[in-house]
Amino acid sequence: MGLTLVSYIVPHWFKNWYSEANWTVGREIVWNVLVILLITFGNIFYSQWFFGRIFNLRGMLFWLGITASIGTIPATVITLVNYNRLLRKYATDSLLVKSAEASIETNPTPQNEIRLLAENEKDTLIVKTEELLFIESADNYSEVVFWKENKVQKVLLCSSLSRIEEQIKYPPIARCHRSYIINLRQVTAISGNAQGYKLQLQNWDCTLPVARRYTDLVKEYFKK
Template sequence: MGSHWGEKIRRYLQSLYPVAYQRWKVVLISSLVVFLILLVLQPFGISGIRQHKFWILVGFMGVTAVSLSIPMYVFGKLFPKFYKEETWTVWKQIVNLLQILFFIAIGNWIYSTFVFGWGLRWDVFCAFALFTLVIGLFPTVLFILLNQNRLLAIHLKEATEMNLHLQRSVLPAESVETTQDSPFLLFQGGIRESLELDSKDLLYVESNGNYIRVNYQKAGKNVQCLLRATMKQAEEVTAVCPLVLKCHRAFLVNVRKVVKVNGNSQGYRLLLEGCPEEIPVSRGYSKQVKELIEGISGD
């Protein structure tokens, strides 16, 4: 029985979790929450302050914003592999939460040292760390659990709706795409490197460091071509084709080739015609992808 629950917990902790793509909102809302908690509860002797209390609390809010910004913005640059969106899971989100609470405790401890003249005392830091953990850990972990289930349900429902649109599509791609609607695309790489293909044959483009990998169909087979180019250059090439759009920071996809949509808590993953790979869709692009799929599927 214990091993059964242990396995369920392990699988849940390893399940995917969405990365916050509007990090400034997280910083702003969290800072305001800290301000309101301090205003209402007034711990650490704040209740005894007679002058400039409001501005001192605003200072706590500012320190919280700075403390949050370090793990939210800096750590992602320093440790890109750990913070990779495609492998972001529930346990990583909880670890990230704990380090955010740790930085908030340090920031408020240092700020209080200067405001109240306590000195950098270890017992004061422990009090700040304990208070931050008690106040912040339970509601945020609960939010993670509820939010993961909420987003999973939403994305599964929307993926089902998109699949119904795809199934109801009555016209095959060849019958609705004319030569004018299906322009040729010319991808330029390094010296004497180029690839020209009909846009209706394009599956997707993937960014790979200083290169792009163009995946397309040729004579009924899937073909890949690696070119030295940037994703921005690939976007400029495909701008002439309205059915090719960016669905992720590292992917451009030909929506006409989508045959199925899978949903998870992070968003959607697209299955393309004759393509074994699943193409991720970030939350920031999900609305545009959904609208385009529903728009070309005959409704």
């Protein structure tokens, strides 16, 4: 009964928590602990109903100990299996990664620049598409990072990242994370793990994350 509740009913109520896009080892552990607790209470109810045993703290700890000792090993195995499955899924050994130079050569840019308008409808930033690296969310602002005059430059716009995203009509510049819009033509390398992809850009030292909900978008772009 407890297993049925966790496996079918609870996931139906909390779809975002149980979606693969939000999977983490921590959430898998929480899920397994919840299963063990529900099975424990199921065992207590069973012992009371059929054997007339009185519920008390000692009895609860007894059943919790038995359930945990039996369930810990399979729970650990399931967690490792899920982790390795996602690790293989997001591995990038077979993913075709194009350098920014190759991308520019094989995909001529039909749009030379993008125009970004701030919330006040007055402040405007015009950036060439080949210069833009990424745009990062900064609370109610968005920081536009681009390469110009042989150095990294940053401009802060008073605008949400979602509003900025609506203004961009150039597919290689895409939302890849809740905090980032990335110019995929600037990507030089991709690394992957069970948590998703990491993108390395030209002229930028740190890798940028790709949320799992956007991994298919990134894969399709680099497989074209």
